[in-house]
Amino acid sequence: MKNAQNARRSLGNALFILPAVIFILVFMIYPFIMTVRMSLDTGVNLKLTKFIGLANFQQLLGDHFFINLGSMSGALVNNGLWLVLYTGGCVGLGLFIAAVADRVRYERVIKTIVFMPMAISATAAGVIWLFVYAPEPNLGVLNGALSALGINPIGWLGQPSTVNFAIIVAAVWGGTGLVVVILSAAIKGVPDELIEAATIDGATPFQTFRKIVLPMIAIPLSVVIVTLAIGVIKVFDIVYIMTRGGPSGDSRVIAYTYYVETFNGGRGGYGAAAAVIMVLLIIPVMAFNIRRFRLDEGSRDV
Secondary structure, eight states: OHHHHHHHHHHHHHHHHHHHHHHHIIIIIHHHHHHHHHHTBOOBTTOOOOBOTTHHHHHHHTOTTTOBTTTTBSHHHHHHHHHHHHHHHHHHHHHHHHHHHTTSTTHHHHHHHHHGGGGSOHHHHHHHHHHHHOSSTTTOHHHHHHHHTTOOOOOTTTSTTTHHHHHHHHHHHHHHHHHHHHHHHHHHTSOHHHHHHHHHTTOOHHHHIIIIIHHHTHHHHHHHHHHHHHHHHTOOHHHHHHTTTOSTTTTOOHHHHHHIIIIISOBHHHHHHHHHHHHHHHHHHHHHHHHHHHHHHHHHHO
């Protein structure tokens, strides 16, 4: 009787997770396998035509549009720049706003203003910042302000030295709100008794934040960092809207390389190789996140 109950329970559990397993197999595992297969083929117009092994990867890694270590440019280098500046900018600014807003009177107003960009798509954000960066002083907000100060207009999106930084600033504007909401909730979860005890012991607000608050919100903070890192490796839409990878390919990222080579150039195999590299870059970030959660669970069990 007991064995029959265990069998029914096991069958029920299997049926319960079956839809999720089917979804993962059909929409994640199978597409990834086909992408890897396509990356080993010429893949003309997204059709398997001729197996060429690792030739696409060799060509991709030798393409100056993808990586050029001599001038520190290319899609892969730009993604690295995004990873550092976008993730650091969103986390740093979001953490600062969350900590300060928790101590002021108009907390809700501040959070609403900061979170508003999250209510619009990255495409809309890109269009908004196109007007901000427009080179014409009578149209571009930023160049209009510079002209008022007697400074010549700057082609923010038309110069290799500024284009990536300009797009990243726009992306940070759109992504900081989510960081503020998550970290603000985490900060509010820190016990007041700990804060009061530190204050009584003579700790300054900065010392209290660094030695008590930050360690207490380490898990939410790591989740935010990993989420932003994964998103930035896949970044595409705001780059496509604002620059189309220009000027002269200087703002290309990996996802844009996949798009333009696959759909504009008809080089499905070459584009698939870029997609595979993008997945390979995401895997270590996911592994770090999983390991972080396991360590946290282990410390709780103890």
